[in-house]
Amino acid sequence: MLDIRLIREQPDLVKSRLAARSGEAAAKIDEVLAVDLERRKAETALQQCNADRKRLSKEIGGKRAKGEDTAGTEARVREIGDEIARLTEQTTAFDERQRQLLLEMPNLPHANAPLGTDAKDNPVIRSWGEKPALMEPLDHVALGTNLKLFDPERAAKLSGSGFICFTGAGARLERALIQFMLDLHTREHGYLEMSPPFVVRRECMVGTTQLPKFEEDMYGLEEQQLFLAPTAEVPVTNFHREEILAASELPKKFVAYTPCFRREAGSAGRETRGIIRVHQFDKVELVKITLPEESYAEHESLTANAERVLQLLGLHYRVIELCTGDMGFAAAKAYDLEVWSPGQNAYLEVSSCSNCEDFQARRMNLRFKDAEGKNRFCHTLNGSGLALPRVFAALIENYQRPDGSVGIPEKLQPYFGAAEIR
RNA sequence: GGUGAGGUGGCUGAGUGGUCGAAAGCAGCGCUUUGCUAAAGCGCCGUACCCCAAAAGGGUACCGAGGGUUCGAAUCCCUCCCUCACCGCCA
Numbered sequence: 476m477l478d479i480r481l482i483r484e485q486p487d488l489v490k491s492r493l494a495a496r497s498g499e500a501a502a503k504i505d506e507v508l509a510v511d512l513e514r515r516k517a518e519t520a521l522q523q524c525n526a527d528r529k530r531l532s533k534e535i536g537g538k539r540a541k542g543e544d545t546a547g548t549e550a551r552v553r554e555i556g557d558e559i560a561r562l563t564e565q566t567t568a569f570d571e572r573q574r575q576l577l578l579e580m581p582n583l584p585h586a587n588a589p590l591g592t593d594a595k596d597n598p599v600i601r602s603w604g605e606k607p608a609l610m611e612p613l614d615h616v617a618l619g620t621n622l623k624l625f626d627p628e629r630a631a632k633l634s635g636s637g638f639i640c641f642t643g644a645g646a647r648l649e650r651a652l653i654q655f656m657l658d659l660h661t662r663e664h665g666y667l668e669m670s671p672p673f674v675v676r677r678e679c680m681v682g683t684t685q686l687p688k689f690e691e692d693m694y695g696l697e698e699q700q701l702f703l704a705p706t707a708e709v710p711v712t713n714f715h716r717e718e719i720l721a722a723s724e725l726p727k728k729f730v731a732y733t734p735c736f737r738r739e740a741g742s743a744g745r746e747t748r749g750i751i752r753v754h755q756f757d758k759v760e761l762v763k764i765t766l767p768e769e770s771y772a773e774h775e776s777l778t779a780n781a782e783r784v785l786q787l788l789g790l791h792y793r794v795i796e797l798c799t800g801d802m803g804f805a806a807a808k809a810y811d812l813e814v815w816s817p818g819q820n821a822y823l824e825v826s827s828c829s830n831c832e833d834f835q836a837r838r839m840n841l842r843f844k845d846a847e848g849k850n851r852f853c854h855t856l857n858g859s860g861l862a863l864p865r866v867f868a869a870l871i872e873n874y875q876r877p878d879g880s881v882g883i884p885e886k887l888q889p890y891f892g893a894a895e896i897r
Numbered sequence: 898g899g900u901g902a903g904g905u906g907g908c909u910g911a912g913u914g915g916u917c918g919a920a921a922g923c924a925g926c927g928c929u930u931u932g933c934u935a936a937a938g939c940g941c942c943g944u945a946c947c948c949c950a951a952a953a954g955g956g957u958a959c960c961g962a963g964g965g966u967u968c969g970a971a972u973c974c975c976u977c978c979c980u981c982a983c984c985g986c987c988a
Binding site: 539 | 907914915926
């Protein structure tokens, strides 16, 4: 959520930064300002009435103690009460309208974020490794089918299209990857492992910005008023919601494995081959809660931590920086990690590392006490470390052999328990 | 799922209709005393928002959340959430 004071004091700055993202949000700023003005007017009037009522009610108490008549004052307070009811309704309505507008307004891109309208404008920051030399590589669907690593048809029988069921060595590879990533981030990168609930309350989804704007992409449990988390970012970032942390305990670094549930409404037909886009997938997620001054340095290291997974697996990848038009709703700055897929002859996004600055923290009321004892909003960051099915797909495609078998990267072998799949 | 007891400031804990944003204690900060430490004494010590160009200052709200009763609610009533205890069921 954007700071209403910033909008009020520097509307042109806010508008121009939002415009770099999309015209739609920038156009709403004038409405926010108008509502804010009305809201404050109503609030000031309401407070004046409350002050009057408070004062007169005390007077009544004093007069009664002395046995004096209070009928006139009581009538007057009753009138004020009616006015208070009217003004309260008004204030609440403006409040809600303002909140609604602000909740649907995306974060301001960082001033240095590359300008652009969509993915084609995302600059490549660096790349690692090289494309493997493969003669007519099979894609992961063919490999997976041949080696019986997963079974989309039967998964559809269970849950519908867009679901996947890993089988045999495939299920084992999935598990090995999860454990490998968790061990790496906890033992070498200093993250605290979490195993959070997979279903969360609505407030959490609002806190990390999945709601209210993206409700059609979420799975909900209507009756219970709960949502299936679309990423561990939701339960883990919200872990400290409504808290005031000590500056000395920051940064907090969390890593969590969870399944992720996404309806992917509107993405039918795009990038949906095999296990590239499914309604339920596994992911190891990195989350940081930091001091504002340190969030950009922490963003770099978080990205490096995610990259390390691909390096240890020996998979060629590149890092791109998201341009203003392609960045996620909550992010001020974001890098994507894209792994090379020989089967699709394309790069696949396996991680998006975002610095949300105080955008989520405002919604969650997540603060820390600074050296002067003042409460300030924390910065929050998150990034996949990594998303499993696409790493799985890239791995078997990159390590396929002419005889149809698949090698296992050396670092993964202790987790997988074998050097190859055949 | 059932029954019972609770939810008050950083913590403990008083407060059952009016001068209560809230006693007291602890913790914290400042000062005094003291050879140092300890101890003692005194003072300060919640958050959010609004008014004000800003500062100074003033105001409103907040005692789990939301409604209601009342001139006036931490206090009375209703609904919900959460915690604890016991019973039942269960991986």
